[in-house]
Amino acid sequence: MVPPSEPRASPTAQFMQYVTGYWITQILGTLVRLEVVEQLAGGPRPCADVARALGLEGQHLYRLLRGGVTAGMLVEAPPRTFALTPLGEALRRGVPGSMRGMALTMSNPGHWLPWGQLGEAVRTGKPRTLETLGMDFWGWLNRDPVLTEEFAEAMGNVSDEVGVELAALHDFSSLARVADIGGSQGVLLGHVLKAHPGCRGILFDQPAVIPSARARLEAQGLADRVDLVGGDFFASGIPEAEAYLLKFILHDWPDTQASRILQRIHDGSPSRARLFVLEQVIPDDGSPSFASLLDLNMLAVVGGKERTGEEFRTLFAATGWTLEGISPSRTGMSLIEARRGQ
Numbered sequence: 090m091v092p093p094s095e096p097r098a099s100p101t102a103q104f105m106q107y108v109t110g111y112w113i114t115q116i117l118g119t120l121v122r123l124e125v126v127e128q129l130a131g132g133p134r135p136c137a138d139v140a141r142a143l144g145l146e147g148q149h150l151y152r153l154l155r156g157g158v159t160a161g162m163l164v165e166a167p168p169r170t171f172a173l174t175p176l177g178e179a180l181r182r183g184v185p186g187s188m189r190g191m192a193l194t195m196s197n198p199g200h201w202l203p204w205g206q207l208g209e210a211v212r213t214g215k216p217r218t219l220e221t222l223g224m225d226f227w228g229w230l231n232r233d234p235v236l237t238e239e240f241a242e243a244m245g246n247v248s249d250e251v252g253v254e255l256a257a258l259h260d261f262s263s264l265a266r267v268a269d270i271g272g273s274q275g276v277l278l279g280h281v282l283k284a285h286p287g288c289r290g291i292l293f294d295q296p297a298v299i300p301s302a303r304a305r306l307e308a309q310g311l312a313d314r315v316d317l318v319g320g321d322f323f324a325s326g327i328p329e330a331e332a333y334l335l336k337f338i339l340h341d342w343p344d345t346q347a348s349r350i351l352q353r354i355h356d357g358s359p360s361r362a363r364l365f366v367l368e369q370v371i372p373d374d375g376s377p378s379f380a381s382l383l384d385l386n387m388l389a390v391v392g393g394k395e396r397t398g399e400e401f402r403t404l405f406a407a408t409g410w411t412l413e414g415i416s417p418s419r420t421g422m423s424l425i426e427a428r429r430g431q
């Protein structure tokens with residue numbers, strides 16, 4: 090394998106980087122899961138020290154650390170002494186810009202095993218979780234608090250930056266209640282509430298996620314401004330609010346279920362309610378995009394899909410919402426705004 094930094098890799102070497110991409114996923118996940126990253130948080134350390142602290146065999150750990158160097162997460166200097174690179178710092182717990190939860194959740198069986206059957210997902214148009222995990226993705230996550238937490242942390246990792254942007258872009262102060270539907274740990278909602286002290290928040294998610302949301306909101310000093318509601322957006326009443334946030338929710342579901350979610354929110358909402366949807370939008374000009382890769386993730390893991398702007402417009406129109414605009418954000422996500430029709 091050629092280090093990503095090597096200039097002018099031959100076509101064969103470039104191809105090898107692509108086909109071995111899954112090795113990198115597991116190297117990152119393993120550096121975090123074995124707590125190697127936290128051991129290096131204070132600065133460079135000899136491999137032998139880290140091995141001793143973690144009860145690992147030094148010669149095997151050394152091989153993982155060298156892999157971490159090739160993956161761009163670590164540097165080795167002097168020999169057998171390792172430090173985190175600036176990118177590797179993002180694997181740490183709780184640092185600004187942390188991507189630790191993503192490294193964990195993308196390397197655990199919940200994503201890993203269904204992706205191994207992508208061909209069958211393409212053949213059938215169905216996710217591969219029943220065959221690989223024995224149940225659907227959400228059931229698999231919710232049966233283990235560690236997995237629930239890893240996934241919620243991952244969602245928080247990709248909510249911080251866009252949350253700051255959303256809170257700065259929009260004046261929520263005239264909207265008394267902002268409900269984050271499928272809000273996970275409330276990272277996005279937290280940004281809106283911090284920027285708009287007059288707003289009250291509602292966080293709606295599956296009951297298994299609520300304890301993790303409560304802990305995170307308490308740590309941010311926001312718990313007394315948020316009503317935490319555990320439920321199922323296909324079965325329970327969705328709380329009423331003047332504004333609804335939906336980040337990475339609609340893409341989890343095929344059109345029938347995505348429409349049901351939008352319709353159920355609509356039916357319980359006051360007139361003039363606002364909808365703020367954050368999703369990757371598939372470009373409709375055939376250009377390459379991360380959204381197209383995420384779309385395959387949705388196919389294999391949850392049976393959902395990414396959508397074009399036109400597909401969002403159609404989905405909204407069918408469920409009583411009027412699309413008002415789509416604004417790309419620096420994060421790659423777009424803010425899709427809609428207003429409740431009468």
Ligand SMILES: C[S@@+](CC[C@H](N)C(=O)[O-])C[C@H]1O[C@@H](n2cnc3c(N)ncnc32)[C@H](O)[C@@H]1O
Pocket residue numbers: 227244245247248270271272273277293294295298320321322323335336337338341
């Ligand atoms: C992809 S995550 C997005 C989380 C969060 N909005 C974010 O972007 O950080 C989808 C969320 O939907 C929640 N969810 C899945 N099925 C649900 C259901 N039937 N009712 C309520 N929430 C559900 C999950 O627990 C999870 O927090």
